[in-house]
Amino acid sequence: MTEYATNNATMQGHLLGAADIRRIADEAGISPTKKFGQNFVIDPGTVRRIVREAAVTADDHVLEVGPGLGSLTLAILETGASMTAVEIDPSLAERLPNTIAEFMPDAVERFRVVNRDALTVSPENLPDFSGDEAFTLVANLPYNVATPILLTLLERFDNLRSFLVMVQKEVADRLAANPGSKIYGTPSVKLAWYGTAERAGVIGRNVFWPAPNVDSALVLFKRYEGGHTPAADGAGGPAARRETVFRLIDAAFGQRRKTLHAALKKLVPDEVFGMAGIDPTRRGETLTIDEFVALTRALDSLDGEANAA
Incomplete structure (x- = not known):
């Protein structure tokens, strides 16, 4: 089991594997749906890699969108960070606290879940992030709404300072594209208003249940100091x-x-x-x-x- 050093202690966590994911889904009567773009990560190494690339520490305040059954959620909490997860699916939102209590009970006080569509969140209805304190987004985003979610959050939360997200590889390429390339488009240039984006690695299909028919990739974004292009x-x-x-x-x-x-x-x-x-x-x-x-x-x-x- 991997150990993560925090400022105050060294934590150990049990992350979700394929058997855990299927058991939780079965107990809760949950099946992945195309409606919400659900593909659950079943590989602990992948979620730890995401958290590592995001450089999450115990001092961070993290927002996760689309936590699903909790694979990435547990990896974030393993660092000692505090976090809020926004989940659109009522069944998953209801189940998630039980998963945290079962697999990482010491993290229960640092976690909460909000049952809401991420496209509707704002500082008014997500008070955890309504102040001036900077926060970061770490998420495995639903493929079909990834770009709108990112642009909406950047527009509404001036204190969203960075994100590391897993999205469809094609979407990742577009988000990080440069002017003049065939894939450079509206998402590329609008994201560039807020900061700089770069590809941070490719994720294969076999780490998901169900396995999607496309590859995924990580995008690392850092916001400009003033919140927009200088x-x-x-x-x-x-x-x-x-x-x-x-x-x-x-x-x-x-x-x-x-x-x-x-x-x-x-x-x-x-x-x-x-x-x-x-x-x-x-x-x-x-x-x-x-x-x-x-x-x-x-x-x-x-x-x-x-x-x-």
Whole structure:
């Protein structure tokens, strides 16, 4: 059994293997559902790897989304960290505290579960993370809603400082993609507004029950110190509004084979491209987040001149 050193003690935990997962599911009458994108991790080595890559310590406050039967949950608690898990499935949310009590009773006081859709969470209904204290997200995210969950949490929680998530490999590639690549798209550039993302390894299919028909990968994200790209800084805070930047991104990638001039013609007057120093014959897939910010700055400047006239 692996030992994890914390600031105050060395903890030992029994993590869930395949037999444990199947027994718990059977006792609770739970079957993985496609509706919630459920694939449970049955390999202790994999969840320990995730926690290791996330660099979780006993001092951390952790949010987990989609804990399922508790495989990753126990690995997080094994470090001595305190955590809250958000689970959409009522049956799983009800069962999870019993699993923690059975396999890691000393961690019960450091854990709580909230039965809620992660896309609906906010500082108001998730008070554990409503203050200024920084927290990290560590999760095996449902494939079908991974990107919306990440962008929603980053938008609503300024104190979400980092995340290490396991997602479908294709999604991981997109989240960490660079401008100009074929897979660079809306998720890539919107995530870049908040911070930097990189691939942190590939996870095979055989560590899940049921085994998915695609591979998974880890994405490590670190938020910018100010909460957004430094290019958006200004005397009164971000000079470019995120809403406008994201609207331009959506329009540019909604017609990604068109030039910026064509894709943004309803939003950006011709003179704005010159003001921003951006060639309007380029395509959106070649622009960095900072260039989208530059377009927004120029657009705001033009609007300001029009209002002053």
